[in-house]
Amino acid sequence: MSQMGQVVFDGSAADGHVGESDENVERSNWSSKTDYLLSVIGCAVGLGNVWRFPYLAYRNGGGAFLIPYLLMLAMAGMPVFFLESSFGQFASRGPIAVWKAVPMLQGVGITMIFLSVISAISYNCIIAYSLFYLFASFQSPLPWSDCFRWWGADETCSRTPRDPFCNLTLESGYSEVVNTTWLQANNKTCSNGSEIYVPHQGPTEQYWDKKVLHRSRSIDEMGEIVWHLALCLLLAWLIVGAALSKGIKSSGKVVYFTATFPYVVLTVLLIRGLTLEGARKGIEFYIGNQSDFSKLVDAEVWKDAATQIFYSFAVGWGNLITLSSYNKFHNNCYRDTITVCVVNCATSVFAGFAIFSVLGHMAHVQDKPVSEVAQSGFGLAFIAYPEALAQLPWAPLWSTLFFFMLITLGIDTQFGTFETILTSLMDQYPKHLQSKRVLLTAGACLLLFLLGLVYVTQAGIYWMHLTDYFCTGWILVTVALLELIGLSWIYGVNRFIKDIEMMIGERSWLFWLWWKVCWCFISPCLLVVILAWSLATFTQPTFGLVQYPVWAVALGWCMIIFCIMWIPIIAIVSVFQAEGSTLYQKLSAACRSAPDWGPYLEQHRGERYRNKPDPADSPNTMELLTDHKV
16 A cells, blocks of 8 residues: 555544445445445435426326336436446546546536536525425414415415406596405496406415515515525535535435435325325326327427436436445446436336325315416425415424425435535545545535525525526536547447446446447437537526526526536647647547556456557447447
8 A cells, every 4th residue: 555545544544434344445435335325316316306307297298208208218317327327436536537537528527526516506505495494394384374474474465366456437437446346236347458456476475485585576686695594504504514524434324314214205295195185186187197198299398308317317417426436346336327217217206196196185275277286496395385285284294394305305415416526626635635524524515605695695596596597407418428428439438348347247248239329329419419409499597577687698608608618628738738749649649548547446457457548449330339348
């Protein structure tokens, strides 16, 4: 062991980062396979499985939506998931250092880190919202169950829509505003065009806007910091910091609760929902009688299926590379891929039943179609579902369970995102940071908390939506596309398969046929189509009826440019610094793996591994589908 490795090991051991069974004493390993699986499942299964998938399913044909959803799972989700988890496990490095495989693409790893920073800041604010609602749920009755003046409900708040007034023209020629009661008493009717509609907000919606957010009228009106949200945000960062203070050794134990508790709550909510009157109506609307196979010819349905699969599997963020980098070298990452992908998709479908059974009851009580109460995103989590829960007996209990579930769903994803940032820093500066994990974690939490204060101002929800609109779409698709091109066409798919076989054992050419086809052709082409379609159908972002100003849209594009500009910058610098007298020679040198690329431990480097790439390792179009051996 090198002197540096001995120092790191001693410091880590003192902090409890390394266990006796760890084969990698410098970076440590997961304490058990269960720790890893629960961490990855918790990272991949997030809020989108609960508040986005059910809405997409009912909007895109109900049960028919499962056809494009499962096809996109096979053609995009699983191939990229398998690629990232294998890549990280083979090298035992984070998203930046792992690109020693193709130094010219190291900017892809930097893009992942900046994207993770932006995501960690905004995602923890959603957890802060959920924490506030959790605390509010300990009141009876629930504060949003009616228009209570103590939290600021005004005259526009009403549980039922108000009848319009009428600007009635009297026989004398004068006009007078009268209500519907006067019209009925005097046997008169209100002519078209003379109705005056009174502004109306339900108590749940107004509680969200006025009490929780203190929402301003637009992103231009920043307003003040909403201090109750700022304190909840601080608590969220304290939870994250405490769970990750000792790295995977501490977070791997926390996920035993946070990754399993959501399934307990979803099961309880589903059982309760099925006993409610109108539940069948909601479930039929979700996936039953509303199945519309004619929607399969609509390109928008296939785009929604692809984007949902892609974003719900945590690919492109660097999370999978990071979490798998702490696996033992011979872990069966293929079996893990199948397990996590199946659990993720099953959770999405299962959550839909729990959500729509309760929404069906809400629609029945209010005598409305389910389509009028079904929402996604913030609207479902903080308006529609809380409104439905407020109408149930023992409402505080169901509300407490629901928001605690949202917190545990979100915190697991936050663990993976934040660990990605910390691991990348420690991989870049191992001598200085490996033994100072606690200080690094505390400093990063404090910095990201301060940066996140913009999201808990009165205009914070507009910033949240703007960030989500621009930073979780095109950047992820671009990163995944470059990963596929870099490993399949530059590093060499045959060489990459040889690396995987070093870990999981040799497989037949038939086993690799599907993965080769997906990595080299199907998945890249699919991502190109998604990227092109998304850009071609781009519309200006809005929040409800509020339009974003030009400067905000420009800022959104600047966020995209800032994240991805490192890809061409690092590529150009790598080519410029590479050896060679011609551009072709410099490009070839910049694409060649670094001398120290390979398994992290020397004992694994000797397992049929060569540091310098052989020309035969380069992918050949005619050989890709016939021979997987190097």
